[in-house]
Amino acid sequence: MKNYSRVFKGTAFTSKSPTEIHILKDYLFCIDDIGMIVKVIAPAEQEYNAILKTYENKVQTLKEGQYFLPGxxxxxxxxxxxxxxxxxxxxxxxxxxxxxxxxxxxxxxxxxxxxxxxxxxxxxxxxxxxxxxxxxxxxxxxxxxxxxxxxxxxxxxxxxxxxxxxxxxxxxxxxxxxxxxxxxxxxxxxxxxxxxxxxxxxxxxxxxxxxxxxxxxxxxxxxxxxxxxxxxxxxxxxxxxxxxxxxxxxxxxxxxxxxxxxxxxxxxxxxxxxxxxxxxxxxxxxxxxxxxxxxxxxxxxxxxxxxxxxxxxxxxxxxxxxxxxxxxxxxxxxxxxxxxxxxxxxxxxxxxxxxxxxxxxxxxxxxxxxxxxxxxxxxxxxxxxxLSLPIGRLAENFAWDVQIIDTTVATAKLPIFEEDLQDIFQKIMYLVRPENIIEVWVQGEKVHSRY
CATH class of the missing domain: 3.20.20.140 (Metal-dependent hydrolases)
Structure with a gap:
């Protein structure tokens, strides 16, 4: 198992193609010390639980109603x-x-x-x-x-x-x-x-x-x-x-x-x-x-x-x-x-x-x-x-540049009522305000936090 600087767990949205969104539900994102995504792991993969156990003190897990988007x-x-x-x-x-x-x-x-x-x-x-x-x-x-x-x-x-x-x-x-x-x-x-x-x-x-x-x-x-x-x-x-x-x-x-x-x-x-x-x-x-x-x-x-x-x-x-x-x-x-x-x-x-x-x-x-x-x-x-830079995607060999979106913020709560994740993504894109952006990370470093 590789040595990771941090591990993030949560549901993410990233572009699969110009017209398609790739929904990564409850995935792990393993980040190295230079802030790059080294490994993206789905829940069904064999090493998923092993990494959670090994890095339990370095895992940041999103709460219900929170999502990762690329910066x-x-x-x-x-x-x-x-x-x-x-x-x-x-x-x-x-x-x-x-x-x-x-x-x-x-x-x-x-x-x-x-x-x-x-x-x-x-x-x-x-x-x-x-x-x-x-x-x-x-x-x-x-x-x-x-x-x-x-x-x-x-x-x-x-x-x-x-x-x-x-x-x-x-x-x-x-x-x-x-x-x-x-x-x-x-x-x-x-x-x-x-x-x-x-x-x-x-x-x-x-x-x-x-x-x-x-x-x-x-x-x-x-x-x-x-x-x-x-x-x-x-x-x-x-x-x-x-x-x-x-x-x-x-x-x-x-x-x-x-x-x-x-x-x-x-x-x-x-x-x-x-x-x-x-x-x-x-x-x-x-x-x-x-x-x-x-x-x-x-x-x-x-x-x-x-x-x-x-x-x-x-x-x-x-x-x-x-x-x-x-x-x-x-x-x-x-x-x-x-x-x-x-x-x-x-x-x-x-x-x-x-x-x-x-x-x-x-x-x-x-x-x-x-x-x-x-x-x-x-x-x-x-x-x-x-810009010919490895940014803008939540995928391996790209920089960990992310926004953490909280759709449950009291002053900017999104109207989500049992929709599927594709619809939640659209609501995020149309309705998010700065209050919903609770953290921002660039190259593996936290650069903004609302708390």
Missing amino acids: FVDLHVHAPQWAQSGTALDIPLYDWLNRYTFPLESRFSDLDFAEKVYREVVSTLLANGTTTALYFATVHKEASLLLARFCAEKGQRGLVGKIVMDNPDQTSEIYRDADTQTALKDTEDFIIAVNELAKTTKQGVYPVVTPRFIPSCTDEALKGLGELAAKYDTYVQSHCSESDWEHGYVKDRFQKNDAFALHDFGLLREKSVMAHCNFLHDDDADLFVKTGTAVCHCPISNAYFANSVIPIAHLHSKGVEIGLGSDISGGFSPSIYDNARQAVISSRMLEDGVNTSLPAKERGVPNSRITINEAFYFATASGGES
């Missing part, structure tokens, strides 16, 4: 924007950025202010079940490093990008990089510093090359960032074909869509995640598949700023990797549960249509809807695949 992967968070969540979501994107967002982000030159916001956003996401987050920071190198350090300190798997914004034609003088060379040097310094921090961080922190989006960057900066991504084999993140305005701006500037422009600069690669992508054409999607680039679907934010509903089912059918993102604060909620719910709602609206002046058969886009099972897959297993 969520949030592929698009603007960490500084936590300070403006819930503000000005009724104005156009261009105005929202210039009147609210950029002035706020310019304040992160103040490290005391950055510390307050960044500590809180990491803790808030953990409390909402997000164990891995892909963060945009700001143009400020030191504040961006502070965010990476807080992820390391609080135990969240953080992928952090120092934003680059050097284009004076599209960025305010109050908030942009001093010049292109400074932007590139600060990015390289940031990559080196985060890679050094990662050496002492169990769950992993990662630097991310982050052109905010094409409008905010000069050609020289985009080229230099692509070269840095290749030199250090880093992750890359940006916004891509998000709205009518951004999509149109890039076409006017380069006479091609976002995807091909980004690719020309070396910014579409196996470790690339592009947020939104509502206006991707089929040839753009094919390029994403060819390069291994993932799409981050931000359904709440899209409802406010994207001018469309992304055909997520179609993109997935073409083989594009899909994950979910909260897009704080274009999305008001830090909860991936809320975004999974909205992903289902938006897909159904796209399929059925919204313009009642049209006949029902002409109103929507056929075969656009997704199920809650698929939304859960995007939030977990597919999010892990998008």
Whole structure:
């Protein structure tokens, strides 16, 4: 018998496929000292009782009404924007950025202010079940490093990008990089510093090359960032074909869509995640598949700023990797549960249509809807695949990143009355609130507890 650091016992839900949930009733999950799932054992297996007996002092057993879910992967968070969540979501994107967002982000030159916001956003996401987050920071190198350090300190798997914004034609003088060379040097310094921090961080922190989006960057900066991504084999993140305005701006500037422009600069690669992508054409999607680039679907934010509903089912059918993102604060909620719910709602609206002046058969886009099972897959297993990391599944050789859900919490009790486990899973996905998330573990370490 192998030597396990901890053993967990309980019923778990994890993705079997994009459309199927694997229900593991009363299973054992055996974890090693680096926080990986070494063994998953069903009650009928011969060693089940032997392990319970051998590790009786190291077994954590769930109570009635409690369940394991994989930790969520949030592929698009603007960490500084936590300070403006819930503000000005009724104005156009261009105005929202210039009147609210950029002035706020310019304040992160103040490290005391950055510390307050960044500590809180990491803790808030953990409390909402997000164990891995892909963060945009700001143009400020030191504040961006502070965010990476807080992820390391609080135990969240953080992928952090120092934003680059050097284009004076599209960025305010109050908030942009001093010049292109400074932007590139600060990015390289940031990559080196985060890679050094990662050496002492169990769950992993990662630097991310982050052109905010094409409008905010000069050609020289985009080229230099692509070269840095290749030199250090880093992750890359940006916004891509998000709205009518951004999509149109890039076409006017380069006479091609976002995807091909980004690719020309070396910014579409196996470790690339592009947020939104509502206006991707089929040839753009094919390029994403060819390069291994993932799409981050931000359904709440899209409802406010994207001018469309992304055909997520179609993109997935073409083989594009899909994950979910909260897009704080274009999305008001830090909860991936809320975004999974909205992903289902938006897909159904796209399929059925919204313009009642049209006949029902002409109103929507056929075969656009997704199920809650698929939304859960995007939030977990597919999010892990998008980052090429062994996360998002409760299976052997994956990290022990879990949420423990208690459906019996007095202030947030779920209406469960003798349903089967498949129905209980759906109720969890649609009804869970932060009060129900009683523990969160990342890489075998407890990082959040309500008790």
